[in-house]
């Protein structure tokens with residue numbers, strides 16, 4: 583099963599879960615257990631027509647505190 587990125591609309595945290603296509607609607611936030619999560623579309627997953635797109639780079643994560 584592929585990995586999907588989600589963002590919780592309750593606490594605003596982003597997390598990645600391993601779920602199937604039909605189970606994406608059952609994803610809950612691991613931090614606050616909220617069901618109000620939105621799937622994030624990774625730019626790398628989008629097929630760029632015409633080419634010339636470079637995927638990759640520095641990904642900052644874990645910044646900030648709360």
Ligand SMILES: [Zn+2]
Pocket residue numbers: 590591592593594595611612613614615616
């Ligand atoms: Zn949450």
